[in-house]
Every structure is written in C-alpha cells, then in structure tokens.
Amino acid sequence: MSLSPGFSCIRKQLEWSKALPIDIQIHLEDYSPDYPSHSIPMVCNTLLTQFDRWRSLVVDVVIFNDMHDILDAISKAHIPISSQLTSIALRCWAFPGDNSSSGRFTLFGSSAPQLKTISLCIGSKSCIDWNQAWITSALNLTTLQIYAECKEDCPSWAEFATILHGAPQLETLIFRNSNGSIDLAWVGQNVESTSRDDSMPVIKLPKLRHLNISSSTAIQVELLRKFYTPALTELRINPRQEGYEALFMQLLGPQAITGTSQLPHVQVQSHIGTGSLLAGIQHLCISHNLFQHGSTECIDLLYSELNQLTSLTLEDIDNPAFIDHLFMPPGQLCNVRLPQLKILSVQNLHLSYLDFRHICGLAWHRKDIGVPLRELSMGSLKGGFPEDCVLWCQENLETFYFTPYLILNAGVWTVL
Numbered sequence: 330m331s332l333s334p335g336f337s338c339i340r341k342q343l344e345w346s347k348a349l350p351i352d353i354q355i356h357l358e359d360y361s362p363d364y365p366s367h368s369i370p371m372v373c374n375t376l377l378t379q380f381d382r383w384r385s386l387v388v389d390v391v392i393f394n395d396m397h398d399i400l401d402a403i404s405k406a407h408i409p410i411s412s413q414l415t416s417i418a419l420r421c422w423a424f425p426g427d428n429s430s431s432g433r434f435t436l437f438g439s440s441a442p443q444l445k446t447i448s449l450c451i452g453s454k455s456c457i458d459w460n461q462a463w464i465t466s467a468l469n470l471t472t473l474q475i476y477a478e479c480k481e482d483c484p485s486w487a488e489f490a491t492i493l494h495g496a497p498q499l500e501t502l503i504f505r506n507s508n509g510s511i512d513l514a515w516v517g518q519n520v521e522s523t524s525r526d527d528s529m530p531v532i533k534l535p536k537l538r539h540l541n542i543s544s545s546t547a548i549q550v551e552l553l554r555k556f557y558t559p560a561l562t563e564l565r566i567n568p569r570q571e572g573y574e575a576l577f578m579q580l581l582g583p584q585a586i587t588g589t590s591q592l593p594h595v596q597v598q599s600h601i602g603t604g605s606l607l608a609g610i611q612h613l614c615i616s617h618n619l620f621q622h623g624s625t626e627c628i629d630l631l632y633s634e635l636n637q638l639t640s641l642t643l644e645d646i647d648n649p650a651f652i653d654h655l656f657m658p659p660g661q662l663c664n665v666r667l668p669q670l671k672i673l674s675v676q677n678l679h680l681s682y683l684d685f686r687h688i689c690g691l692a693w694h695r696k697d698i699g700v701p702l703r704e705l706s707m708g709s710l711k712g713g714f715p716e717d718c719v720l721w722c723q724e725n726l727e728t729f730y731f732t733p734y735l736i737l738n739a740g741v742w743t744v745l
Contacts (some may be wrong), residue, residue: 340375350384350413351376355399357390369395373402380408385416396421400456404434411441411463418448419457420476433458445469450476459484459492470496474503486515490555493532500536504552506544515548533557543567543616546576553579553606562637563612567644577627581605581634607634611669615651616644625650632666640672647679655691657698670695671703680709689718696725706730 343351353376376383390396396419414437434456441463447470449457459465465488473496477483483506484492493499537558542549542565549566553576566576583605607613613635628650643651652675655666675688685707692702705726707714714731722729 339372343375343379348382351379351382352385353383354387355389356387357392357395369398370402373399377402377406377408380406381412383411383414386414387416387418387420389418389420391422393421396451397456400434400436403436407438408436409438411437411444413443414441415443416446417441417444418446418450420448420450435461437461437463440466443469446472448472448474450474451482459488465491466495467492468495469498471498472501473499474501474505476503476505478506480515483515490530490532493534498536499534501539501541502534502537503539503541504544505541506548531555531557536560539563541565546573550575550579557584558606559584560609561606562609564606564610565614565616567614567616574627577631580607581630605634607631609637610635611637612640612642613638614642614644615646616642625654628654629666635667637669638667639669640674641667641670642674642676644676646677649687652688652691656694665698665700668700670700673702673704674706676706676708680707682715684709685714685718689715689722692722692726702726704728704730706732708732 355372388396388399390399400419435458444463444467447464447467451457457464473492475483475489483489493502532555534556537556538560540556540558540561540563542552544552544567628648632654655670657665673688673692677684680688688705688707692705695701703726705722705728707730719729719731
C-alpha cells in the first residue's frame with residue numbers, strides 16, 4: 330500500500346485481507362503544500378496493530394522528519410518479534426537545513442527470523458541501532474545494502490563485521506559511501522601496507538556471489554583484504570579517490586583465510602592458479618576512472634586472471650587500453666584475452682565517432698577469431714554513431730544497444 334491522500338481505506342483493506350501477509354510501501358516524495366505528513370502517526374498506528382502479518386516494509390521518504398516519525402512509532406510499539414518479515418528497506422534523502430535529531434531506534438525487539446533482505450539508505454542522518462538482533466543475527470539474510478552518505482550514517486567497523494559474521498547465507502552485499510568520507514580508521518588499516526593485518530579476523534562469506542562497493546579506493550582495498558569470498562561471481566567496483574595500484578594489486582592477490590596474505594608486485598609472473606579474487610568472476614563492472622593512468626601491463630595482468638568472465642561493463646573510463654588489450658596480435662590467438670566474454674557494455678560521456686568505430690572493430694575482430702560477442706551496448710553524451718557500424722552490429726550480434734544520454738531541458742527529456 331502507498332501512503333497518499335486516499336489512504337483512509339487502509340483500515341478496511343486490512344479487515345478484508347484477514348490473516349494474509351501484508352506488504353507495506355510508504356512513499357513520501359511530494360513537496361507540495363498538501364503533503365500529508367501530519368497523517369503519518371495515524372497510518373503507522375493502524376499498521377502496527379497488524380505487525381505480526383508484516384511480510385515486507387519499504388519506507389521511501391525525502392524529508393527526514395517523516396523517517397523519524399515512522400521509525401519512532403515502530404520503536405515505541407515494542408514489537409517483540411516480527412515472525413513473517415522477510416524484507417525491509419529504509420530510504421531517506423534528507424534535505425540540507427533539516428536539523429532534527431534522530432536518536433537510535435530499535436525495531437522488532439529480539440529478532441525477525443525470516444528476514445532475507447535489508448536495505449538501509451538513511452541519507453544524512455544516523456537513526457538505526459546497528460546492534461539489534463534482527464541485523465546482527467540474520468541467519469537467513471541473503472541481501473544486504475548499506476548506503477552511507479557520511480561517517481555518522483555508517484556502522485562502526487566492529488558493528489559492520491558483526492553483521493557480516495552473523496549472516497552466513499549472504500549472497501549479495503552492496504556497500505556505498507558516495508562521497509568517500511569514511512576514513513581508514515573505520516577499518517583500522519594502513520592502505521600502504523601490502524599484507525593483511527592478522528589482528529583483524531578474516532570475514533568469511535562462503536555464499537556471497539554479488540559484491541558491489543562504491544567508496545574511496547583505500548576503503549575498497551581494505552574491504553577486499555578482509556573478505557574471503559570463494560563463491561563470488563559478480564563484482565562491481567567504483568573507486569572515488571587515488572590509490573588504484575593498491576586496488577589492482579589486491580584484486581590480483583590470493584585470498585587468504587588464515588595467516589598473512591602477501592600481495593604480488595605488478596612485475597611478477599602470471600597469477601593464474603593462485604586463487605585470486607578475480608579467478609571465478611563472471612560479471613565485472615569497473616567504474617569511475619579505475620586505472621585511468623595505469624600501465625598496459627596492469628590491464629594485461631588483470632585480463633589474464635578473468636578467464637571465466639562472460640560480461641564486462643566499463644563506465645566512465647577513458648583509458649583506451651581496456652579495449653585495445655582485447656584485440657589479439659596476429660599469431661597469438663592461443664592467448665585470447667577474456668575467452669568467455671559474451672557481453673560488453675561501454676558507458677562513457679565522451680565516446681567519440683572514432684571510439685565507436687574502434688569498439689565495433691573489436692566486435693568484428695572477436696567474431697573473426699572465433700570468440701564472438703553476443704551483446705554490445707554503448708552510451709555517450711556525443712551522438713554520431715557510424716551508420717555502417719550500426720548495420721554490422723544489427724546483423725552480427727544477438728543484441729545491440731546504443732543509448733545517447735538524455736538531459737532535462739525546460740521540463741522535457743531530450744537527447745544531447
């Protein structure tokens with residue numbers, strides 16, 4: 330159900346639904362004068378009488394006071410256990426100037442034993458007690474998303490590690506700190522070091538398949554150092570600051586469960602067979618200028634580890650070596666880079682006419698040497714996609730997309 334001016338029928342809907350599970354969606358995104366914030370307490374009280382039927386809860390607001398009121402109502406209800414709840418998403422994008430104090434709310438008392446999905450994007454206020462049992466002992470949790478705008482929004486490293494240790498079924502982890510404001514004190518490690526700190530126990534995530542990290546490069550290095558993810562197949566990395574070589578070295582280095590893990594130098598021999606993080610990756614997204622100024626040797630070593638990769642996405646990367654290294658020189662076809670690659674996506678604001686031709690040339694080249702792409706997609710602020718390339722891609726690829734970026738101009742979406 331959505332909270333809107335017509336929400337007066339909620340009580341009747343609850344009566345009609347009898348004992349069926351309830352999926353609750355509260356979306357408050359309207360800035361108009363008739364914004365119904367004053368009605369939130371009544372709606373919450375009505376829903377709280379049926380808390381034992383809650384199956385999912387989504388709260389999506391833009392005014393922090395609204396999030397505060399909703400969480401305050403749930404907390405004051407002293408719900409002992411939420412036995413049917415499988416999914417919770419709390420998203421708030423507070424506007425500057427909202428100076429409300431939040432406090433730390435405790436929800437659902439002791440536990441929510443069926444909980445499988447937690448998504449916490451609280452924005453510019455920290456209002457969740459990270460030590461609650463439904464977060465720290467979520468034995469059935471498969472998806473965890475934490476979006477931390479600043480340090481105050483983020484759990485401490487000890488709290489974050491406790492959450493992960495208590496989620497043995499975790500399959501998807503998304504951690505985003507968009508402005509890179511979390512410092513290394515959060516994980517208690519020096520990014521310049523090339524070995525794992527044995528005083529910090531490795532976090533074993535045996536079922537994790539999807540990992541999405543968007544933060545400073547230093548934080549990403551430290552998280553990868555502390556995680557053991559033998560089942561990982563999808564990796565999305567989006568570094569925000571300098572230090573790309575350390576991240577590159579961490580990606581190539583072996584994962585360690587015990588003992589000190591010494592990371593390799595770029596100049597050493599191939600890492601195939603060392604159990605690197607990349608060895609089992611099937612889907613990789615690299616974004617935000619990773620290795621922007623990296624050597625061609627770095628990229629070549631990176632590709633040499635990705636023998637299982639089927640899907641590669643490059644976002645906002647201007648280094649041409651990422652495409653150049655997928656071409657094979659004559660006489661070296663036995664060393665094809667990314668032999669399993671079927672899907673290539675290149676999204677860059679500054680792709681030029683010649684860039685389009687070069688990428689389409691790669692698609693032609695891979696078909697010619699017997700390792701064809703199945704899908705190619707490109708996006709750019711610049712138009713002018715070569716017509717002959719379009720025709721070739723449409724005839725030789727199962728799927729082909731070209732998407733010029735859109736802008737909002739006088740209330741109308743237009744193609745640049």
